[in-house]
Amino acid sequence: MQRVLESAAFILGPEVAAFEQAFAAWCGAAHCVALSSGTAALELALRALEVGPGDEVITVAHTFIATAEAISAVGAQPVFVDVDPCTYTMDPVALAAAVTPRTRALLPVHLYGHPAGMQAIEQVAAGRGLALVEDAAQAHGATDRGARVGSGAHARGLRRIACFSFYPGKNLGAYGDAGAVTTNDADLAARVRLLRNHGRREKYLHDAVGFGERMDALQAAVLGAKLPHLEGWIAARRRLAARYSRLLTGLSLERPTVAPECEHAWHLYVVQTPHRDALLAHLRAAGIEAGIHYPVPLHLQPAYAPLGYRLGDLPVTEALAATCLSLPLYPELSDAQQDRVVAALRGFFAGGTDGTA
């Protein structure tokens, strides 16, 4: 940060270029374009693909709203499909059924750090010539068939781009807002690079009507300093997730599962119980912070009422929204702290607080 202050190069510049190179290499991708947020990454990815009014983009409703906002922002229509009950990510069968002649792109989300079922999703995309935009905001370091999310491996000739967020709470977090795209498609990378900086070819020569969505150098310096630790932090998350799964055996909680072709990045450790609200209150009373990701699915959000979805349209998504609970998980969580969380969970189920005893 001192280096940035002394250089007085606060937007883009060598610090941002160095981070782009380092993050592309970390993901195993040819290109990384650093941006102002994960939301900007999603929006500029869609713009680079020239998705716009009249187009449909298929995504999920069990995600953070930024996923769908990006589709709306470019003037296209989000089409919500249900998720798989085991991985909580896009259901490829529902996806295939939702494709129409207006579908231009697929936008799966690697939710909680678990990669979506990309093999099946790639098949749908390849069969119909659709672009693939991956919401990897929660999945830095997750792997699919041996390749890191965002590597662009298995592209199968598709136009494919991954969108990352470095929001402070993400697996790799900045000291403010930041994001990036990674891709092996040089044209797509160049297009995002142009759009993020006012469509600039030169300082005052503009090839496109663009945006101000650049990463600032202080964030790049922070991210560059943190990146060498990311693998270790994800390893700590993996160890703690495995420990939760072991310690929670026998409780009437549904524990997360990992598809055999994937490695989870464990942004969140999410359990399911029909007694979610009572359990959340019990944990909070014990001074334990847990979260709900996410309580209201996007197809039922007031903001998306004009799309005309109704309760019952996406049953797996709706059931998850009512039963999911994210337990405390971060690399610095100690075994003793985790034991306290587990004891509180056991106390809840042993005490009959849930009405089952």
Ligand SMILES: *Cc1c(COP(=O)(O)O)cnc(C)c1O
């Ligand atoms: C965090 C997040 C985003 C948005 O990222 P920002 O950097 O906050 O704009 C998009 N999608 C998902 C799934 C996220 O978790």
